[in-house]
Amino acid sequence: MFRVFKDVWTWLFLVIVILAARLAVIQLWPDPRTVSQASSQYWTQVSISTSRGVIRDNRGAALAMSVPATSLFIDPQYWDPANAPELKAVLKNLVSASDLAKFSKPMKGRFVWVARKISPDLAARLLSKKLDGLYALKERKRVYPQGPLLAQVLGFCDIDDEGLAGLEQSWQDILYSPPQAKILARDASGQGIDLMSLQRAPKTMKPGELVLTIDPILQMVVEKRLKEATDEYKPKWAAAVCLDPRDGAVLASASWPTFDPNKRHTLKNPLVRLNNVIGRVYEPGSTLKPVIMSIAKEQGLVRENEYFHCGGRIKVADGVVTDIKAHGGQHLADLVVNSCNVGMAQIGIRFRPRFSYDNLKQWGFSSLSGIELPGEEEGLVSTPEQWRGVVPANIAIGQGIGMTPLQLITALSAVINGGRCVRPYIVKEAKDGEGKIVYRGGEFVKNVVISKKTSDWVRTVMRRVVTEGTGKAANSPKVSVGGKTGTAQVAEHGKYVKGRFVASFVGFWPVENPDHIWLVVLGEPSQKGHLGGAIAAPAFRAMLEDYLVLAQ
Amino acid sequence: MRAMSATSKVRKKTPRKNRVHSAFAAIAVLVGMMTMGLAGLRLLNMNLEQRLTRLNETIENYQEIELDLKNNMASLLSPARVYSVASAKMGMVSEASVTVVSVAVPKPSVSMASLPVKARKGLGELALSMIFRKEAHAQD
Numbered sequence: 013m014f015r016v017f018k019d020v021w022t023w024l025f026l027v028i029v030i031l032a033a034r035l036a037v038i039q040l041w042p043d044p045r046t047v048s049q050a051s052s053q054y055w056t057q058v059s060i061s062t063s064r065g066v067i068r069d070n071r072g073a074a075l076a077m078s079v080p081a082t083s084l085f086i087d088p089q090y091w092d093p094a095n096a097p098e099l100k101a102v103l104k105n106l107v108s109a110s111d112l113a114k115f116s117k118p119m120k121g122r123f124v125w126v127a128r129k130i131s132p133d134l135a136a137r138l139l140s141k142k143l144d145g146l147y148a149l150k151e152r153k154r155v156y157p158q159g160p161l162l163a164q165v166l167g168f169c170d171i172d173d174e175g176l177a178g179l180e181q182s183w184q185d186i187l188y189s190p191p192q193a194k195i196l197a198r199d200a201s202g203q204g205i206d207l208m209s210l211q212r213a214p215k216t217m218k219p220g221e222l223v224l225t226i227d228p229i230l231q232m233v234v235e236k237r238l239k240e241a242t243d244e245y246k247p248k249w250a251a252a253v254c255l256d257p258r259d260g261a262v263l264a265s266a267s268w269p270t271f272d273p274n275k276r277h278t279l280k281n282p283l284v285r286l287n288n289v290i291g292r293v294y295e296p297g298s299t300l301k302p303v304i305m306s307i308a309k310e311q312g313l314v315r316e317n318e319y320f321h322c323g324g325r326i327k328v329a330d331g332v333v334t335d336i337k338a339h340g341g342q343h344l345a346d347l348v349v350n351s352c353n354v355g356m357a358q359i360g361i362r363f364r365p366r367f368s369y370d371n372l373k374q375w376g377f378s379s380l381s382g383i384e385l386p387g388e389e390e391g392l393v394s395t396p397e398q399w400r401g402v403v404p405a406n407i408a409i410g411q412g413i414g415m416t417p418l419q420l421i422t423a424l425s426a427v428i429n430g431g432r433c434v435r436p437y438i439v440k441e442a443k444d445g446e447g448k449i450v451y452r453g454g455e456f457v458k459n460v461v462i463s464k465k466t467s468d469w470v471r472t473v474m475r476r477v478v479t480e481g482t483g484k485a486a487n488s489p490k491v492s493v494g495g496k497t498g499t500a501q502v503a504e505h506g507k508y509v510k511g512r513f514v515a516s517f518v519g520f521w522p523v524e525n526p527d528h529i530w531l532v533v534l535g536e537p538s539q540k541g542h543l544g545g546a547i548a549a550p551a552f553r554a555m556l557e558d559y560l561v562l563a564q
Numbered sequence: 565m566r567a568m569s570a571t572s573k574v575r576k577k578t579p580r581k582n583r584v585h586s587a588f589a590a591i592a593v594l595v596g597m598m599t600m601g602l603a604g605l606r607l608l609n610m611n612l613e614q615r616l617t618r619l620n621e622t623i624e625n626y627q628e629i630e631l632d633l634k635n636n637m638a639s640l641l642s643p644a645r646v647y648s649v650a651s652a653k654m655g656m657v658s659e660a661s662v663t664v665v666s667v668a669v670p671k672p673s674v675s676m677a678s679l680p681v682k683a684r685k686g687l688g689e690l691a692l693s694m695i696f697r698k699e700a701h702a703q704d
Contacts, residue, residue, distance in 0.1 A: 063631075074638040080628035132628075150628075157638030232643035561658065562647070 055195055063152045064173050064180075065187035065219035067166060069228045070440060074157055076166050076180065076273075078173070081153035082135035084126040084146060088119035091145030099146075102138040103127055128171055129153040154180075160272040162231055164287035165224075165265050165385065165438065168273040177285060179222060179439070182386040186220035186442050186450070218445030225261040225440045225453065230254055233558045234264040238532070241551040242268050245515075245537035251288035251417045252555070254530045257425035257520065259455035260434035262383070263528070265289045290381075290388040293414040294535065297500025298351045298482075298544070299518050300410035300420065302427050304359065305348055306470050307371055310462045313362045316469070318344045320355035331402030333357040333409065345473045349481035351497060353409045360408025365399035374459045375423045375433055377415055382435045384453070391415040410500060411508075421531040424518050428471050428494070428526050431462035475523045486519050486549035490560050494526070495519030495552070497544035502536060512536050517548035521556065530555065 017023075063078040096115040100107050106127045107115075115126070126146070127135075135148050154169045167178020175181040175188065234252045242250050250268040255261065267288040271278040279285065286292065308314045324338035335353045339346070347355035373379060378393040392414035394403055406412035418436060426433040437453035444450050462470075474494035477483045482497040495518055502512035515537055520529040532548045532555070541547045639645065650656040 073641060074634065077631070077635060077638070079631050079635045155635055157635050158642040158644065161642070161644060229643045232647060236644070236647070557658070562643075 055197060062189040062192050063219055064154055064169070064175075064189065065221045067179060067187070067222045067224065069224055069226045069231070071228055072223075073228055075162060075224070075226075076154065076156050078152040079155050080132055081129035081151050082132045083128045083149045083151050084130070084135055084138065085149065086115065086119070086124045086126055087122055087145045087147060088124060089122060089145070091115075091119065092143070093117055095143045095146070098141055098143060099126060099138070102134070102141075103130070106130060154273075156273045158228070159274060160270050161228070161235060162226060162265065163270050163273055164267045164285070164289075165226075166273065167386075168279065177387075178287070178385065179224075182384060183222055183439070183442065186222065186444065189217050189219040189445070220442060220444045220450070222442050223440045225256075225263060225438055226265070227254075227263045227563075229562050230559055231264040231266070233555050233562060234530075235266045235270075237551055237555045237558065238266050238268055240554070241532070241534060241547065244540060245534055245547050246539050247515075247534040247537040249283070249286075249288050249292065249535040251292065251533045251535075252531065252551075253289045253417050253421050254528060255421050255425055255436060257429040257434075257526050257529045260422065260425065260436040261440075261453070262436055262438040264530075265438070287385070287387060288417065288533070288535070290383065290385055290416050290418050292535070293389045293391050293416055294514050294533070295411050295413060295500045295503065296415060296420050296516065297410040297498035297514065298353075299424070299496050299498030299516050299531070300413070300415075301348050301351065301356055301408075302470050302474055302496050303375060303423050304356060304408045304410075305344075305473070306427050306462045306466055307368065307375075308359045308362070309466050309469065311367070311371075314344055314359055316344055320344070320347060320352070320358055322352050322354040324354065326354045326357055326405075328357055328361060328405040329401035331406070333402070333405050345476065348470075348473045348496065349476045351477075351482045356408045357405035360405040363399070363404045363408070365396040365404070368404070369393065369396045369399065371461070372413075374461055375426065376419055376458065377413070377423065381416075381418055381422055382456075382458075383418065383437060384439045388418075389416050391419050410498060411503075417531050417533050421518065421529060424496075424520075424531070425529055426461050427467060428474070428520050428529065430464040430467045431460050432457045433459040433461050471523060471526075474520070478519070482545040483517060483519070483549050485545055486517055486552045486556075488553055488556055488560075490557065491521045492523040493519050493521045493553075493556065494523045495549070497549055499542060499544045513542040515542055515544040515546075515548045517544050517552045519549075519552045519556070 064076075066074050066078075067076040069075055093116050096112055099115060100112050103126070111126075114124075129151055139146070139148055152173065154173055156163075156166060163178075165178055167175060167180035167182075169175050169180050172191075173188070175184040180187065234254060238250055238252045241247075247268075250266075252264070252266045253262065254264040256263055265287075267286070269281070269284045271281075271284040273279075305314075309316075320342045322335060322339035322342055325332055325334040333353050339350050339352045339354070342350065342352050342355050346352065347359070372393050378391050380388050380390055394407070394412065399407075403412055422433065422436050435456040435458055437456075439451065439453045441449050441453065442451035471494060474496055475492065477497070478487045478493050478495050483495045486493055486495050498514070498516040498518070500514045500516070501508040502514060503509070504512075514533060514535050516531065516533040518529065518531045520526040530552060532552050534548055534551075537547060
């Protein structure tokens with residue numbers, strides 16, 4: 013029996029059997045440390061940013077979308093610090109002096125970013141140099157194809173595609189798709205090879221899509237003309253907003269100063285990030301008079317044939333309300349047509365505080381409008397206890413009450429649309445990743461605040477403002493326009509400051525059945541005039557006439 | 565007799581051994597063929613997988629190109645760009661600043677029937693020349 017052990021082949025066989033057994037043990041039940049080391053040596057997991065959803069205007073054109081970009085990183089284990097100047101030579105400003113110093117020395121760890129989301133062409137130029145330890149990752153970069161158009165509404169994202177402002181922030185759940193983790197094999201030089209993309213690729217969540225109510229042509233016209241007005245009158249801030257008064261759809265929304273979300277350095281100034289349409293509370297001045305007149309008429313506080321006298325100033329309790337001039341005898345409608353403060357103050361003092369306060373709340377003042385945008389301000393209406401002395405008279409002329417341009421235009425929409433106070437909306441529909449509509453914006457009537465009869469009457473009065481009153485500069489022969497001018501004083505530390513005004517004009521067309529209402533506001537203009545009828549009304553007319561030509 | 569039985573034993577053992585050897589050989593060949601077949605299939609699988617990976621890469625590249633093109637198209641169709649190109653490069657001006665000049669064409673004051681034949685022919689030529697002038701003007 014032991015004779016077999018004298019045979020060399022037997023020993024060889026036994027050695028092979030032992031080796032095979034050991035190999036099987038190592039292969040089938042490997043040591044966890046070995047597994048870990050092997051995995052890190054042969055496999056690498058990288059995070060790939062996926063596309064964010066597209067935001068479109070009401071004609072289907074993309075306002076925000078994601079495009080391919082390349083990010084470069086260094087694996088210090090393979091990186092040769094002597095190659096650092098090559099990075100600088102190609103990437104130029106994308107590599108700072110401190111980065112260059114860092115890459116010129118041996119680094120710790122296995123992953124150091126060089127540049128994020130650069131153009132694939134630029135990355136290809138650098139990668140063609142085949143620098144050891146320099147690798148590329150495919151990512152997606154958020155771009156805004158129409159540049160600064162609608163910037164404050166769209167908002168912007170951070171480098172990892174998380175929405176930080178505007179619709180990008182408030183609709184993050186719909187637009188965002190979590191980054192995908194990708195497993196790559198490493199070749200001998202450490203370069204990642206995508207071998208796992210077939211069977212083991214994780215199922216990614218597709219991002220959704222937003223369709224807005226924004227009319228791109230109107231938006232362009234409004235932004236262009238608003239910019240021209242700001243260049244001419246040098247205000248501190250400006251805003252313009254256009255609504256369909258029938259259902260509250262926001263057709264255009266512009267805020268100045270503005271920024272280009274494609275250029276990050278333009279975001280430095282915090283003022284540019286403020287959307288004046290929803291985030292700026294101001295005293296509207298005379299543009300509020302149609303609302304006050306509607307309330308007074310609806311409540312029976314005034315009669316159509318009533319006659320007022322304007323001597324240029326009126327003392328009300330502890331204060332004085334003044335006018336630009338003495339208007340003399342004024343019929344009720346003339347108070348709006350000529351923007352008579354004295355006459356409106358006389359109406360204001362007839363208001364019953366509690367009832368009128370509640371009424372103003374019903375019009376949407378001092379409460380959020382409900383638009384699908386973040387950063388909206390509520391505005392400010394004095395409580396009934398504060399309606400003493402000159403306060404009601406001030407409110408009647410649009411002072412002593414704070415609101416956003418959006419709140420004002422929403423209320424004025426109710427004035428001209430038959431009395432329906434509608435909720436403004438800017439998102440027409442939102443779709444999830446599967447294309448299913450998860451939200452649909454549309455008409456939502458919050459309150460009916462005045463009768464159709466009152467609405468029709470105020471609308472005709474507002475037509476007269478443009479044909480024979482303070483808003484003549486807004487009149488256009490091409491379409492029948494109605495409107496109201498406003499020149500409000502600016503308060504600071506409880507007092508109105510001399511020489512600081514907010515000029516505005518609200519206009520609508522066609523008067524018979526309005527389908528557009530636009531508000532233009534120039535905050536604290538510093539040159540060439542300050543009256544709403546002189547600087548805001550012409551801007552409105554320029555917008556209107558441009559739009560009528562271009563929309564055809 | 566004893567010698568005969570020994571020979572028959574040998575004869576009996578030899579075919580069984582051969583059969584076993586043949587069976588082992590067949591199994592070995594079968595296993596070898598199966599192994600080779602498996603290896604071949606595995607190679608084919610790897611080859612197909614590589615081709616699929618390349619196809620996927622191609623699809624991904626085309627998708628990226630498509631995204632880039634969509635972005636370019638959105639930029640090119642931007643109303644602001646269209647407006648600036650139309651006004652700055654193509655000379656588009658607002659309707660209000662366009663002056664339209666209309667030229668009144670004089671009408672013959674005498675009746676054709678009351679004129680002599682020669683004069684009638686002359687007037688006909690005049691009218692024809694007016695028509696031509698009008699048409700030429702229209703082409704301007």
